[in-house]
């Protein structure tokens with residue numbers, strides 16, 4: 001039934017893709033790479049894994065297991081046999097470690113936090129970060145934790161808002177902590193803060209102004225090593241050793257909601273936010289961003305777009321008003337295509353395919369090409385509202401609903 | 414309809430053209446109006462975009478008390494048309510310094526009267542957002558000032574001109590639903606208990622003192638600005654004062670601007686919980702549910718809103734039902750209009766909506782009508798009288814709810830009959846130095 005919606009081209013497209021997969025295998029890297037952090041191993045929303053398929057029995061997503069983790073938006077990260085996320089249950093936030101094979105809970109850690117459901121369903125909004133055998137977690141209220149991934153033991157804990165003496169943004173902290181060398185970067189304050197990842201001691205902090213909601217992004221090969229922090233009113237390049245501001249690109253958004261991560265390639269940087277703000281591409285000239293083009297056609301309210309080959313794939317528009325799935329040309333910002341009636345709830349890319357979950361819980365796989373949206377497989381996987389990115393790791397796709405259902409779909413025969 | 418019309422408007426608006434009708438400009442399409450936007454928030458920018466798209470607007474000035482909003486708006490205007498508007502934090506200074514032909518006003522409701530009167534005094538034509546006042550006295554003063562100034566005033570009631578509204582009204586007026594005995598206007602959403610949000614110092618970019626203006630200066634809270642003011646009675650009048658104005662206006666359009674004989678309303682916050690306002694934190698204070706009854710000579714109109722429970726068994730969450738002896742007519746929003754005959758064997762009649770995005774409105778047509786009115790001297794479809802009357806009905810509902818009893822309205826005298834306590838609520842105290850607009 002559901003598969004009817006993927007059109008008549010299903011069989012044909014699939015055959016073509018099988019061909020494509022065999023061609024691409026030699027160039028594919030790191031088959032076993034875990035999706036161990038927000039935006040995946042390369043921080044670009046793309047998994048390089050190719051040994052997965054959607055040749056599901058009965059042509060419906062093959063649900064391996066389902067687990068309930070509590071209310072929230074936190075996405076799933078994986079380390080070997082374990083998957084991690086956060087949810088709000090029974091009046092507290094809970095960090096859970098699940099077995100990837102059967103969804104069984106391996107360990108859990110609860111900490112006091114309110115649901116804080118004023119403008120949305122509430123619960124945690126940031127995604128944990130795996131680094132080696134450590135797991136870093138940031139709560140909306142600013143509690144920052146380091147756990148042992150295997151045992152769930154608490155290694156250290158800090159209250160970052162108190163430690164850095166900065167205020168919480170309106171909806172609380174939502175960025176993932178980012179590990180660079182010994183630094184753990186946290187988007188708190190005007191242009192971030194850094195603690196020592198070993199013991200949580202403060203390395204530097206920034207002015208007491210509202211942060212934005214996006215996760216810090218490292219500029220590859222930068223000298224000095226630079227990360228970009230979203231504040232409530234700008235995207236700011238920061239020397240991660242000293243915390244010194246190197247440049248700042250003013251970026252005003254209604255409700256101070258700078259939530260999409262900057263996207264970098266070569267000397268280019270793409271910024272975007274919702275509430276009718278839109279997007280813009282910059283080029284770094286003498287270390288300073290200079291505007292190349294602007295568009296209203298890509299307004300990323302909550303979700304960062306994905307740059308794949310020469311196109312940006314993203315969710316355009318405010319979620320409550322009904323957002324669109326769009327593909328834009330990176331060079332010019334021209335719209336290659338747009339699907340207006342899909343209600344996308346989150347998306348990643350793996351091996352050239354968009355892995356998308358609709359807001360109502362339908363998982364859809366479609367080749368990521370500027371030619372158009374041509375789903376090749378999919379089906380209903382969750383009952384509930386979905387706004388969390390579905391991710392692929394180790395041949396499994398992990399989806400999550402706001403209400404806290406985590407569904408694992410097996411993509412290996 | 415054989416209705417006995419009893420309206421102060423029918424007499425004053427009998428003439429189809431305004432007395433001061435200017436000569437018709439023939440090459441008027443080339444004319445660019447020097448335009449200012451007061452309140453460059455969400456809806457203000459929706460209007461300004463339509464104004465720019467119509468091609469006869471030169472944006473010379475923007476005014477907002479939030480400098481971030483100003484900067485964003487100025488950048489967008491520049492991107493859209495190359496204009497480089499001057500930016501102001503105080504509308505008085507703007508009208509002093511700039512020579513404005515058209516003022517678009519989209520501030521929170523409690524500012525509408527003072528903004529409009531200042532713009533009229535500066536000689537501008539006005540596109541003002543509904544409601545036309547936060548208390549009835551303000552709306553009366555705006556009406557008087559507009560009539561005295563002989564300028565075109567268009568109120569942002571775009572549903573007066575939206576294609577499905579026009580065709581639906583035609584259907585009703587031709588008797589499609591038969592003889593109408595009851596009208597129900599409604600808006601329903603979801604929601605639950607409201608927990609208080611912590612107050613905070615206003616952002617450095619916001620002139621909170623000027624935001625509050627004539628309203629009491631309350632502690633700043635991020636839930637109020639932007640957009641949230643509509644649920645705080647110091648600044649607006651909740652759902653009835655917001656959505657209610659649109660649907661009351663549809664009802665008034667259908668009944669040819671009759672006036673109700675009496676109004677009664679009850680409402681409260683049974684689900685959201687009692688309003689909180691202290692130094693540390695606050696909630697909104699508008700009713701989460703409310704019913705208002707408008708008794709007309711030959712029919713009854715009822716308003717009902719709920720900010721909880723969703724649509725339930727109903728097909729639609731907003732609009733007006735016109736109940737006639739041939740069936741039920743639903744005037745909706747995105748869902749267009751639908752007529753359900755009382756005889757289930759007869760076919761349902763439906764018309765889709767034809768709206769502009771974002772946010773599903775018909776400002777494009779309303780703006781075109783506004784320009785036409787300026788150029789030809791014809792009355793605009795949603796002139797100040799129309800806006801005043803719809804606003805008055807919504808505010809009478811709020812007034813009755815606060816007063817705890819029904820009120821009888823004398824539209825000719827613009828007074829509540831035999832109830833001085835009620836008449837005292839037609840206006841409110843302003844915070845100094847602002848002075849309540851008096852009827853001139």
Ligand SMILES: NC(=O)c1ccc[n+]([C@@H]2O[C@H](COP(=O)([O-])OP(=O)(O)OC[C@H]3O[C@@H](n4cnc5c(N)ncnc54)[C@H](O)[C@@H]3O)[C@@H](O)[C@H]2O)c1
Nearest residue numbers: 452454455456476477478479519520522542569624639640
């Ligand atoms: N016709 C419709 O369909 C429709 C739809 C939405 C809103 N509206 C109306 O538009 C108005 C604005 O609503 P909104 O949702 O855009 O709110 P908003 O909060 O987004 O915008 C209002 C703006 O006015 C500014 N402001 C406050 N005091 C000011 C002053 N003294 N001078 C200049 N600017 C000032 C605020 O800073 C804010 O930016 C309301 O009256 C509302 O009823 C009408």
